[in-house]
Each structure stands twice: as C-alpha cells, then as structure tokens.
Amino acid sequence: MSHSGELLSAYLDGELTSAEEVDVVAHLESCTRCQGELGDLHGARAMVRALPILEVPTWVISGAAASTAEMQVRRRPLAWAAAAAAAAFVLVIGFATFVATPPAIDITFSEISDTLRLPASQDGLPAARAVVIARTAGGIAE
Amino acid sequence: MCPRRSMVGFPEWMSPMPELGLTWEDVARTHGRKIYNFAYRLTGNPDDAADLAQDVLIRVKRGLASYQPGSFDGWLWRITRNAFLDDVRRKKRRPTVPLPDEVDRLARASVPAPDHVLAQIRLGSDVQNALLKLPHDFREAVVMCDIVGLSYAEIAGAVGVPVGTIRSRIHRGRGQLREMLS
Numbered sequence: 001m002s003h004s005g006e007l008l009s010a011y012l013d014g015e016l017t018s019a020e021e022v023d024v025v026a027h028l029e030s031c032t033r034c035q036g037e038l039g040d041l042h043g044a045r046a047m048v049r050a051l052p053i054l055e056v057p058t059w060v061i062s063g064a065a066a067s068t069a070e071m072q073v074r075r076r077p078l079a080w081a082a083a084a085a086a087a088a089f090v091l092v093i094g095f096a097t098f099v100a101t102p103p104a105i106d107i108t109f110s111e112i113s114d115t116l117r118l119p120a121s122q123d124g125l126p127a128a129r130a131v132v133i134a135r136t137a138g139g140i141a142e
Numbered sequence: 143m144c145p146r147r148s149m150v151g152f153p154e155w156m157s158p159m160p161e162l163g164l165t166w167e168d169v170a171r172t173h174g175r176k177i178y179n180f181a182y183r184l185t186g187n188p189d190d191a192a193d194l195a196q197d198v199l200i201r202v203k204r205g206l207a208s209y210q211p212g213s214f215d216g217w218l219w220r221i222t223r224n225a226f227l228d229d230v231r232r233k234k235r236r237p238t239v240p241l242p243d244e245v246d247r248l249a250r251a252s253v254p255a256p257d258h259v260l261a262q263i264r265l266g267s268d269v270q271n272a273l274l275k276l277p278h279d280f281r282e283a284v285v286m287c288d289i290v291g292l293s294y295a296e297i298a299g300a301v302g303v304p305v306g307t308i309r310s311r312i313h314r315g316r317g318q319l320r321e322m323l324s
Binding site for chain 1: 284
C-alpha cells in the first residue's frame with residue numbers, strides 16, 4: 001500500500017483533482033500513519049496562518065506614490081550624461097598629462113659635458129650641471 | 143482546478159482585483175499589505191520588508207503602462223519575487239547586522255507587555271524563526287500559500303515552475319516546520 005505523501009498537503013489546500021481526492025480520502029480511512037501525518041501538516045499550516053497580519057508603514061505607499069514614473073525616466077539620461085562627461089574628462093586629463101610630460105632622459109652630466117665638449121667648472125662640477133641647475137631654477141626649459 | 147481560496151487573514155475588500163481600469167492606487171491599496179507581509183515573513187526584518195514593499199510598488203508603477211490583461215497575480219508576484227531576489231543579491235555584496243527579534247525588542251521596552259501577549263508573540267516569533275530556517279524555495283512557496291493566499295497554480299506562475307513542484311515544496315516545507323516546532 002503506497003501512502004498519500006505530498007498529496008496530503010494538497011488535500012488540505014483543496015488542490016487535488018476529484019480523482020486524487022477520492023483516492024486520498026479512501027486511503028485515509030484505513031491508514032493511521034497518513035492520518036497522523038495529515039494532523040501534523042494541518043498543525044504546521046495553522047501555525048503559519050495564525051501569524052499576525054502586519055500593517056504596511058504609511059511611508060511605504062506615500063513614498064512610492066511620490067516616486068513618479070517621470071523621475072525614473074529622467075534618471076537614466078542624467079546618469080548617461082554624467083558618465084559620458086566623466087569619461088571625456090578622464091580622456092582630456094590623460095592626453096594633457098601625456099603631452100605635458102617630457103620623456104625621461106637617463107643621462108649623466110659628464111656625458112652631456114663630453115657630448116657638448118664643455119669644460120669643467122671651477123668647483124669641479126661639469127659645466128652641463130651648472131647650466132641645467134641655473135635654467136631649472138629660473139623655470140626655463142630647453 | 144480548485145476554487146480560489148479567500149485571502150488568509152485579509153478582509154474581504156482586499157481580495158478581488160479589478161483587471162480592467164487598473165490604477166496604481168488600486169494595486170497599492172489592495173496589495174500593498176500583502177506584499178509587505180510576504181516580504182516580512184521571507185526576511186524576518188520589518189525594515190527590509192518595508193524597503194522591499196516600496197521597491198515593488200515603484201516597479202509596479204513603472205510596469206503598469208505595459209501590463210497586458212491576463213494573470214494579474216502572476217505578474218504582480220513575479221515582480222515581487224524578482225525584487226526580493228535582487229535584494230538578496232545586493233545584501234550578499236553588502237552584508238548587514240540583523241536586528242534583534244520582536245521578543246528581544248519588547249523585553250527591552252520600558253513598559254512590559256502582558257504575559258499572554260508575550261506568549262503569543264513568542265509563538266509567532268518561533269514560527270517566524272522556523273520559517274527563516276527553511277530552504278528559500280520551501281519558505282517562498284509556504285508563505286505565498288499560507289500568508290498571501292495564492293493557489294498552487296498562481297504560485298507556479300509567479301515562480302516559473304510546474305504546479306507539481308510547488309505542491310512538493312509546500313508539503314516538504316510544512317513537514318520541516320512541524321519538525322522544528324514540535
């Protein structure tokens with residue numbers, strides 16, 4: 001004899017077909033195990049259904065009412081415009097930084113002096129270093 | 143297949159849903175409380191439930207213009223379910239600390255509640271905690287059936303699974319609740 005199993009919950013809820021219901025009722029008459037299970041399921045269902053129904057806080061509906069469809073529609077173009085402006089800003093700044101930054105030169109003052117055939121200065125520094133220091137301090141780039 | 147049950151615990155005026163001439167105010171008035179209670183029993187948190195209910199009502203407002211007359215409950219509860227799942231995904235990214243449950247909050251109140259009220263709340267709290275321990279699919283099916291009052295076919299339409307799956311989830315959910323609460 002097969003027990004009613006999950007048909008029992010559906011029986012409680014009135015969710016069985018007529019044929020299924022006839023079978024379940026007939027089985028229940030003679031099966032104490034399914035009678036006990038039906039009682040347990042009924043108890044569980046009753047406890048959930050006895051939970052209090054809570055009122056919706058008033059701000060939930062008033063807040064949703066104040067949120068108009070137009071606001072939702074407008075939000076998207078604004079968001080896209082802001083994203084496009086931000087992307088353009090990043091591109092402009094990146095390009096300007098790239099153009100304004102001179103390429104790094106890894107060369108010693110001695111090599112400059114040798115290349116330009118400059119004499120050493122009186123304090124022993126290569127003349128190239130003295131020239132670079134003087135021009136950098138004056139804000140001159142060459 | 144089966145006649146629609148009246149809404150569990152809801153007054154009669156909340157049950158019928160006019161499908162023609164549907165306005166957002168109609169939906170908010172007749173379904174706002176059901177959506178809130180569904181959200182509360184699924185999350186166990188009144189603040190989350192309120193936020194979720196408002197999110198659903200805003201989504202309904204946006205969607206009503208394109209709503210095609212048909213299964214209104216299926217449409218509404220699909221929106222509600224999607225809003226809940228989106229909320230769960232958001233919270234996984236930004237976990238929050240849960241609020242103390244109702245009994246704890248009442249115990250801290252300056253004026254203690256009468257014993258019978260506390261006992262009732264404690265039972266409700268036990269049932270709520272048991273619900274929260276159910277696997278999500280079982281909890282969702284049980285709450286849609288026993289709190290909202292949807293038929294198996296309506297639940298299946300909202301969740302997008304066969305009616306037989308809903309039948310099985312409700313049965314197994316109730317069985318687990320019974321074990322936890324006995």
